[in-house]
Amino acid sequence: MSVFATAWRAGHPTPLHAQGVEEPRLVIRGLDFSGNHAMDNYTLGISIATTKSAWLARFPLTSWIGAGEKRYLDETEFRRDVLRLILLYRVSGYLQVRVDTIVRRTKDAARIQFLIHEGPPVRVHAIDIAGVEGIVPLRDLLRDIPLAVGDPFNRIRFEWAADTMRAAARDRGYPFAEVFRSYDVNEDSLIARVRFELDPGVRGRVDSVIVEGTREIAPPVVRRVIPIRPGAWFSQSALYRSQRDLYRLGVFGYVNVTLADSAPEGPADSTVAVRVQVTEGRLRNVRVGVGYGTVDCLRALASWSASNVLGGGRVLDVTARVSKLGAGDPLAAGFETWLCKALQKDAESPDRFKLNYNLTASFQEPYLFSRLMRGTLAVSAERHTEIQAYRRDAYSANLTVTRETRWDVPVTAGYSLSLTQTFAEPAIFCSFLSVCRLEDAEQFSNRRLQSMVTLGFVRDRSNSVLDPTRGSALSAEARYASRLLGSDSLIQFARGVAEIAVYYPIGRRTTFAWRLRGGSIISPRLGFSGQDVTYIPLSERFYAGGANSVRGYGQNQMGPVVRVMDPDRMDTTGVLQDSTTVAPGIITAATGGNSLLIANAELRFPLPGFGGRLMAAAFVDVGQLFERDTVLVDLSKTRVTPGVGIRIATPLGPMRVDVAFNGYPPEQGRLYLKQGQQLVLLDDAYPRSSTARRHLQFHFSVGQAF
Template sequence: MQAQNQPAFTVSDIRVEGLQRISAGTVFTYLPVEKGDTLDRSSSAEAIRALFQTGFFSDVRLERQGDILVVVVTERPAINTITLTGNKDIKSEDLLAGLRNIGLAEGETYNPLALDRVTQELIRQYNNRGKYNASITPSVANLDRNRVDITITVVEGKASRISDINIVGNEAYPEYEIRKGWESGTTNWLSWYRRDDQYSREKLSGDLEKLTNFYLDRGYVDFNVESTQVAISPEKRNIFVTANIAEGEVYTISSTKVSGDTILPIEDIEKLVILKEGDTFSRRLVELTTDAVIATLGNIGYAFAQVNPVPDIDREKRTIGINFFVDPGPRVQVRRITFKGNVGTSDEVMRREMRQFEGAWFSQAAIDRSKIRLQRLGFFEEIDIETPEVAGQPDQVDLVVNVKERNSGQFTFGLGYQQNFGLVTTIQLVQNNFLGTGNRVSLSAQNNSFSNQFSLGFTDPYFTDDGVSLGYNLSYSDYSYSNRDANLAQFDNAVAAGEVILGIPLTETDSISMSLGIDRNQISTDDFATPPLLIDYLVDALGDRARFPQFHVPDDTDPNTPIENDDADPTTTDPLTLGPNRRWNVNAWRLKTGWQRDSRNDFLMPTRGTLHRIGAEFVLPGSDLEYYRLTYVFENYRLLKPWLGLKSALDVGYGDSYGVTKDRNCRVYDDFGNIVTGATQQCGMPFFSNYYAGGPSSVRGFEINTIGPFYRFTDTFRQPIGGPFKTVGTFEFFFPTLFDNRSTRLSAFLDYGNIYNGVDEWEAKTLRISTGLAVQWQSPMGPISISYALPLQRERTDQVERLQFTFGGQF
């Protein structure tokens, strides 16, 4: 019998029936009736309500057996699995996380109401993304043991496109001007990338805020967006947006003043106020003023400073006075700096890059600089700095540096292929953060059809606590002219070298470097393959060398040959014949020095900042050849839009001889490779130190090393020989937000450059120019770059190569 329909009685015992997964103890916890209580209609209804509210049961009944209360329940089924299909715009893991927050997760109790709420929420989210045709279809499959499988099928459909945006009421400015910078727009040629023609309520709200800012920045204090209408076509594919505005009148500044506790002398704060009496009001300039004051106070410890601009509006005179009220708050010290996420990097390596110190006054500028220095290490993919307040200490904060490490080292053994060098065999160990110390260790052995290379290097970036770096390099390379794909003059070049490098920081962005090294360069030439002007340079500057190999004239088996000239006769006395090869050993003491200013914000993929590098290399007196090389490298990165950046770069190099080498006379060749009879000139910089241009890392779209002077053996075969003066540069537009991965970047470039025999030969019309697209990827195995370029300015004889790629770096 139903207990709730019976007269009141005293409960002597309670029994629960129908439980499968839920324990009886859980029911007793929520049941507001205990043994000894009197159960009547009111308390019965309350008990049933309490058990229903748990969400565990689909049915609850109270029955009476004598004075025993029997609670009969029917449990809701448990969710066995949740499956999502068809969703692309919203990731499954994000959706499942949202479902879990409302109790719809595997192992939880199934509630149909919760599933209905999920359906409505998904429809709302897709509508916000402009997909009004989206449909959400949930299905529930019953299983044994009171379980269910839930499947949510999503049909996203296509996003509705904005067909028209109409602004009504604008008189002072045309619509195209006030809509600059909007995220919403009608379909255009960039919509495939920017997706600006896809309607979104959030984007439209942001654009209307930009509209308000546009007018407030131009003095329209009374500007107002009176209404907005969004209409959708019957087929739900086209969106029509209309905004009605009231511009109002332009206001000017009647006065500005600074009040409150300014900490610094008030005249110093007043210098930060951008707006002056008589200026047109601008909310942007008001915000820049408040930000400047807050930043100034923040850099001397007032981390929570606030500046409240208080307006005094005179609507009759159309003027506005502004009082900047300064509330500095407490002066804050940094109590402790902690690092999180640096599994392989020691705290010391990170701490020495910090410019905010423990126990020092808080400085936002020092914190920002610390982040940039950590980014430029190249050890971390992500860096985030938090400043939580210390509980109970309003004048103290902690600094928490959260990092996500990237692989800063690699060991590679394998075979590969490079476009210009063919099959490559590599054994390479590079560790930019050796054992977490920040030291760089590199060991490499590489073989390809063009060269054999070996190098060993070590750099300690903090040899002293002041940041003086010390490095050592040993290397050996053997370049062969047998591979014409390298596009270099054909001579063998074996170089063994060692050097010591010292780096000295001057400021946060400036440093100087010096190195002293010794090298031995063994050059082998072939009279039949090496351009004569290169051989003649060595002969004129260093003296001739014996030819090799040496051999007798072979037996020609001609019976008419006199016996005295026949090698078959052991008593022959005919002279030796000399081979076509000659070899020079060029020993050098090499001094390098340079100055660098680097304000770039990242080591691998910078988006802001500038690099200036000036270098000088001197082959010192006492070397077999005496010469120098001067270089200047410039790079500038800036964001034009959040989705678009610009890299501007220039690389200029110049070299010449001096001293004994300058005093020697070398033979002269014309532009066609013919010797000028009787003419001589001072010997210049040796050809093996010449500059080259063209290729994936220079002027893309041209074959590697082919731009510049060359020696023509025949009409179809020529050898690039480089030159002592280089001018190479680029303008490259990059898209930093196109890929979710910060290690991948798409760019559109315009490259230019050429190599000359002297500064006086430079002419703008002789520059080679190309344009194209490139993709760079900082892969775990090394940097990969692929480009496709079209030459815009070239000579008929230039060697074009549109598709180019590089994989990894070279030692």
């Protein structure tokens, strides 16, 4: 016996840990899977304990300086990982799976490869469902469950199928429905037969709604907001909708809606109680914030809100916003010359070089005639500037009513009454209305009354507001202002705009997204200065170009423009002789258009080594903005600008930096010369050059473009 033991030790050295010597720790430089077809690398990677080191720790140029997080090989967990993968495959229907490993070791590192031989799966041969007659249509169940004949027999999906049947029965008034399930697997023929049997129990109605946890908000307020009513058939989905509607009030920090009964009291018991447990959040809130954007420059926000004002869950909110700090009078500090260069050209116009502000007070009624309808009354004072376009000052009162429809699509109708004042380059009115005397153009800056009704809806099926990766969003809005409603004669229009965005996940973290946005405006013909013209208020016209539009252009720089030479500000000598480029000092103003069509396509994907915190994007933006006359779509105005970008994950949403390529010449437009109080047309299409002006356009903002 002792001879055998000695011989064994001679051929097999004693492990270092048995000798009391610490084994060297091996950094995992690589981890790969091969032979896997039914499951991707990401699914397999999150199913095991062994993980590879961070990208910087694996890259040769950075690993030697110790950069990046290192992960070490644990021999015990590594052996268990083989069993974990085998178990995962067997649960997924691959009973003949084999997992081998290859480990390439060096003095301080290891590279691991899992060799997977999946083998043929056990497939579902038949699905038997019993007990659903008269409760749930069998065809609907077979369509909704995540298991079908011919699929690999995945036991996780098998459990999901039972949960789907149980939920379907409970949605139809059977609160204690249960599903009994079984399966039979023939390992020789690799087929499985599964069976589900529904035990619905007694159909039940809600007899009471118990509210717990309220302090300042009365229980009747909670009961009237939720869709559950005593006497109605029980519905599982109504519990989820109740929880969503209570969170939407914004006054609860915790909401839980469940059955109060864990089981029926007897075979004839046909009533149930619903328990609503809530925890009230802070009913008074103050919020402040600061930010930066290429269009807004420095901006700030402050708001105060009070919930449950006058009872009933009503909310009073006061919000103040200000932007263009440091790049707008009276707080100009020269930021437009370096930090906010997008605003530099507006410095040439005293009317537009102003601080933007908005002060709004709103009162929200969450229960307006029914739980499906809510209303908001708001008053506001604002100044809004569109870069190189116009400035609008307004005092407004707005009433909006939102109703939830049976399709879970909120529809909003509103009415607004505003006293507005718009300032713009007189050349715009000269171009549209042939009003070329400066003193005559001043009448468009007078205060005017705007009375407008709106109607719109939003159907949002995306999985995130700030950074969607799957689903879709559809919205549409119509606005109408007329003298019939009390509007000024120069503020009459009908405006419609629609937008759809779709998000397709590709793999685990890559998303392909596209958006289509279109709009049109019409207005009645007016007799003005002896002419029969159509006039659309500048604040209602469409503008294009910018971080959320066609990114090859700066804000509002795509589409029709007019230009003005002012002899008091520049030397006008030789401008027309050399009209291949826009001469410095010429004021450019965007006129907007009455027709808009924009399409965006974007591929968003993670950069390796950053754990999803740093994303990249490649995009193409297509758009056209024009003045529709007799042609519905003017393809000659179409612009295509490709680009790339970086997305940095933050708690407020992705921080976005985009750079787009623009290969088009400057937009042509009428050129006017200011002579005293008169504008004189010098060129109908300035500049004359059709040579492409290749340049890059940069944008910085927070949130995805769409």
